[in-house]
Amino acid sequence: MKIIKHSFDGVIVGAGGAGLRAAIEAAPHMKLAVITKLYPTRSHTGAAQGGMSAALANVEEDNWNWHAFDTVKGSDYLADQPAVDILCKEAIDAVIELEHWGLPFSRLENGKIAQRRFGGHTVKEGEAPAFRACYAADRTGHMILQTLYQKCVSMGVEFFDEFQVLDIKIEDGVCKGVIAFELSTGDIHIFETRAVTFATGGFGKIFKVSSNAHSLTGDGPGILYQKGIPLEDMEFYQFHPTGIYRLGILLSEAARGEGGILRNKDGERFMERYAPSIKDLAPRDMVSRAIATEISKGNGAGPQNDYVYLDLTHLGAETINKKLPDITDFVRTYVKIEPINEPIPVQPTAHYAMGGIPTDVNGRVLSDEKNTILPGVYAAGEAACVSVHGANRLGTNSLLDIMVFGKRAGQSMLEYVSKTKASSISDSSSDDLVKKINNLIEKEHTDEFSVGRIRNDLQESMEKNTKIFRTEETLSEQTKILEDLRERYENVTIFDKGKVFNTELMETIELDYLLDMSESTVASALARKESRGAHSRQDFPERDDAEWMKHSFAFKNGNSATLRYKDVELGKYEPMERTY
Amino acid sequence: MDIDLKILRYDPESDRKGHWEYYTVEADPEERILDLLHKIKWFEDGTLSFRRSCAHGVCGSDAMVINGENMLACQVLVKEVSNPITIEPIRGLPVVKDLIVDMDPFFDSYKKIMPYLINENEPGERERLQSPEDRDKIEDTTKCILCAACTTSCPVFWTADSYIGPAAIVNAHRFIYDSRDEGSKQRLEILKDVNGAFRCRTAFNCTSACPRGIQVTKAIEDVKRETLLNN
Ligand SMILES: Cc1cc2nc3c(=O)[nH]c(=O)nc-3n(C[C@H](O)[C@H](O)[C@H](O)COP(=O)(O)OP(=O)(O)OC[C@H]3O[C@@H](n4cnc5c(N)ncnc54)[C@H](O)[C@@H]3O)c2cc1C
Ligand code: SF4
Numbered sequence: 122m123k124i125i126k127h128s129f130d131g132v133i134v135g136a137g138g139a140g141l142r143a144a145i146e147a148a149p150h151m152k153l154a155v156i157t158k159l160y161p162t163r164s165h166t167g168a169a170q171g172g173m174s175a176a177l178a179n180v181e182e183d184n185w186n187w188h189a190f191d192t193v194k195g196s197d198y199l200a201d202q203p204a205v206d207i208l209c210k211e212a213i214d215a216v217i218e219l220e221h222w223g224l225p226f227s228r229l230e231n232g233k234i235a236q237r238r239f240g241g242h243t244v245k246e247g248e249a250p251a252f253r254a255c256y257a258a259d260r261t262g263h264m265i266l267q268t269l270y271q272k273c274v275s276m277g278v279e280f281f282d283e284f285q286v287l288d289i290k291i292e293d294g295v296c297k298g299v300i301a302f303e304l305s306t307g308d309i310h311i312f313e314t315r316a317v318t319f320a321t322g323g324f325g326k327i328f329k330v331s332s333n334a335h336s337l338t339g340d341g342p343g344i345l346y347q348k349g350i351p352l353e354d355m356e357f358y359q360f361h362p363t364g365i366y367r368l369g370i371l372l373s374e375a376a377r378g379e380g381g382i383l384r385n386k387d388g389e390r391f392m393e394r395y396a397p398s399i400k401d402l403a404p405r406d407m408v409s410r411a412i413a414t415e416i417s418k419g420n421g422a423g424p425q426n427d428y429v430y431l432d433l434t435h436l437g438a439e440t441i442n443k444k445l446p447d448i449t450d451f452v453r454t455y456v457k458i459e460p461i462n463e464p465i466p467v468q469p470t471a472h473y474a475m476g477g478i479p480t481d482v483n484g485r486v487l488s489d490e491k492n493t494i495l496p497g498v499y500a501a502g503e504a505a506c507v508s509v510h511g512a513n514r515l516g517t518n519s520l521l522d523i524m525v526f527g528k529r530a531g532q533s534m535l536e537y538v539s540k541t542k543a544s545s546i547s548d549s550s551s552d553d554l555v556k557k558i559n560n561l562i563e564k565e566h567t568d569e570f571s572v573g574r575i576r577n578d579l580q581e582s583m584e585k586n587t588k589i590f591r592t593e594e595t596l597s598e599q600t601k602i603l604e605d606l607r608e609r610y611e612n613v614t615i616f617d618k619g620k621v622f623n624t625e626l627m628e629t630i631e632l633d634y635l636l637d638m639s640e641s642t643v644a645s646a647l648a649r650k651e652s653r654g655a656h657s658r659q660d661f662p663e664r665d666d667a668e669w670m671k672h673s674f675a676f677k678n679g680n681s682a683t684l685r686y687k688d689v690e691l692g693k694y695e696p697m698e699r700t701y
Numbered sequence: 702m703d704i705d706l707k708i709l710r711y712d713p714e715s716d717r718k719g720h721w722e723y724y725t726v727e728a729d730p731e732e733r734i735l736d737l738l739h740k741i742k743w744f745e746d747g748t749l750s751f752r753r754s755c756a757h758g759v760c761g762s763d764a765m766v767i768n769g770e771n772m773l774a775c776q777v778l779v780k781e782v783s784n785p786i787t788i789e790p791i792r793g794l795p796v797v798k799d800l801i802v803d804m805d806p807f808f809d810s811y812k813k814i815m816p817y818l819i820n821e822n823e824p825g826e827r828e829r830l831q832s833p834e835d836r837d838k839i840e841d842t843t844k845c846i847l848c849a850a851c852t853t854s855c856p857v858f859w860t861a862d863s864y865i866g867p868a869a870i871v872n873a874h875r876f877i878y879d880s881r882d883e884g885s886k887q888r889l890e891i892l893k894d895v896n897g898a899f900r901c902r903t904a905f906n907c908t909s910a911c912p913r914g915i916q917v918t919k920a921i922e923d924v925k926r927e928t929l930l931n932n
């Protein structure tokens with residue numbers, strides 16, 4: 122394998138919405154590289170469906186303070202309120218900017234950007250559902266990703282496509298560069314740089330049933346976690362209520378925004394009992410728990426009573442074809458039913474990581490719970506935790522997050538690069554990685570220690586023990602399973618010994634991150650003895666503000682995590698009971 | 702049930718040319734072809750290489766030739782294809798390994814048509830207005846996920862890889878018909894070239910190959926017409 126060295130002012134790892142938005146900000150003013158393991162347009166931002174919220178008030182009266190109120194309440198008061206204010210205030214410009222760059226939003230009759238309703242978004246602090254989500258049919262993320270990539274093409278941004286970053290070099294607490302593996306050749310590339318932004322997306326692949334892509338394996342958080350950087354709020358993982366039964370493919374909340382209804386096996390609209398005022402448009406954590414409760418009470422449909430129905434049949438063909446064309450096509454393709462005439466079998470699906478790499482509101486990575494800044498290292502998007510989503514993210518706020526905080530991370534890189542001098546990285550900095558790869562290649566392959574089997578066992582056990590409802594017992598059980606899986610991973614072997622597109626080798630390294638994500642999630646969940654947002658402990662069913670209004674910081678400690686805590690930054694919204 | 706697969710393999714480090722390999726896997730009729738490829742890779746033969754990410758037809762990674770036709774492996778179910786299933790890489794782009802082809806020539810063609818909004822006017826503080834009718838004109842072509850299924854199903858492209866190809870023309874269409882764009886003249890100039898839209902012989906392969914259901918041939922015809930009007 123060859124070792125090739127490059128020198129850049131800044132490097133962005135990841136070309137989804139967050140990475141591309143950061144690149145647009147930074148590229149004109151520095152020598153910048155964007156490194157991505159997928160071609161940019163294949164990033165999972167392209168899978169986002171329903172919309173991106175901003176109080177444009179195109180349909181009805183709205184203002185960003187109401188958006189902030191909803192976001193804080195939706196977060197179960199764990200979001201940092203000053204950060205939420207930034208998110209909601211800058212949302213308006215973020216949408217307009219995308220339109221100016223060419224994003225083909227759906228339009229109202231008067232030519233303005235169309236807006237629709239979405240879970241947890243209300244007018245006047247809870248009065249009624251709000252028309253706040255800007256959308257392009259049900260392929261908003263696709264259009265955002267395409268538009269940002271197009272903008273980057275027009276600017277001549279330099280991409281390293283199908284290069285997988287596997288390591289960061291930090292010396293004396295300062296960033297020196299990253300090391301990447303070129304998929305098509307197996308060569309190692311050392312990128313000397315003083316500023317790196319991680320925008321590697323989520324890690325839904327720790328679960329079996331997920332809306333996430335195969336490539337979402339927590340690489341950025343994993344790389345930093347292994348270097349001693351903590352991960353924030355890992356116990357908060359969002360399960361979206363409406364994944365296609367068994368497959369987990371997402372059916373956007375937009376389906377309910379447009380009037381879709383959830384029903385149990387008797388056809389009852391059960392959300393009326395759980396959230397009397399906004400019903401099917403309650404936030405995701407509540408709806409997912411309601412579905413799980415219906416199923417456990419025997420009200421689920423199907424031979425195993427293990428799903429509920431998403432009913433769109435009353436919406437009519439025109440609304441469905443115009444506003445929800447893609448998701449109804451998924452149903453036709455994968456379930457072979459016609460959603461215009463028949464209700465769709467759904468179950469909650471692992472969807473979104475609220476937790477991740479801790480950052481401040483400028484994308485600067487924090488190396489501890491005391492807000493110590495790690496110079497030259499930034500993070501944005503789903504890989505990061507600002508925190509604006511707290512214990513439960515509202516729909517449409519992630520596309521917003523990647524735009525607002527992607528831009529801010531790009532600005533921070535610029536600022537840092539303009540006031541620091543280039544520093545050099547040694548040629549031997551890839552030695553550890555080369556050794557690790559050679560070890561993996563040289564070990565003889567055995568079936569028992571194959572990456573496929575270990576990952577399968579990981580996903581099935583995480584699904585069983587840590588999904589919607591958790592207890593001391595299930596979490597302790599999972600801790601033991603993880604120890605076992607870690608031991609098997611130490612002996613992992615691979616079949617493919619080649620250099621060119623050795624995707625098995627990459628999957629093996631990704632599995633290491635999946636184990637890290639699982640270990641930190643379970644340790645954080647076991648420690649938090651309360652229920653808040655997406656973290657629901659049946660043995661501690663109440664929210665406990667006196668004890669737990671704080672963010673967790675998990676530091677890697679062998680195969681487990683040491684936990685420390687940081688107080689939530691409050692603001693004008695006083696914590697209150699979360700009813701809808 | 703047992704499914705038989707016949708896969709065209711190529712390893713640049715040991716093969717001089719490709720060879721067929723045969724596998725049998727247990728599968729439900731509801732499973733995706735991609736799931737079968739994963740079963741082979743994860744539990745039988747880790748060397749089998751292919752691209753994939755989203756697994757539900759939105760990222761465009763896994764276009765391949767399945768029983769002779771271009772499809773996304775994640776969008777086709779076992780029960781929709783006849784057994785045995787033959788799988789080959791898409792045609793007309795250099796094969797790098799197994800089902801993975803070199804996509805650079807494809808993305809280079811895409812970049813040639815200036816795939817970004819061109820409008821020099823100051824847009825102001827709010828959104829530009831666009832009527833729903835104008836927005837509808839680009840509904841079809843904005844759906845493209847750059848999977849290359851169309852371009853690599855085109856007989857003209859197979860014989861002349863200098864042809865810019867259907868996907869690039871679809872993306873040109875997306876901007877030419879956008880009421881906010883002012884770069885049509887430049888794009889049509891590029892598409893007038895010998896390797897541009899007029900190379901199309903309306904074989905319609907591209908339209909049947911497109912996993913997003915885009916009317917690719919119609920888009921090419923629209924662009925040809927605009928090119929003539931522009932003259
Ligand atoms: C099905 C679905 C629907 C959704 N719908 C909505 C919605 O309607 N509204 C909303 O607000 N949110 C939605 N979300 C959430 C939102 O889409 C994501 O949280 C967001 O797009 C994440 O963007 P990102 O830029 O952080 O990451 P991604 O878009 O996932 O990009 C990650 C990038 O990192 C790269 N990468 C990863 N690891 C490495 C590595 N080791 N080396 C190099 N590159 C690497 C990848 O190649 C990729 O380019 C949805 C999510 C899903 C799954
Ligand atoms: S037009 Fe269709 S087939 Fe061609 S690249 Fe786009 S999505 Fe793929």
Ligand code: FES
Pocket residue numbers: 752753754755756757758759760761762763773774775776
């Ligand atoms: S894996 Fe994304 S389109 Fe098939």
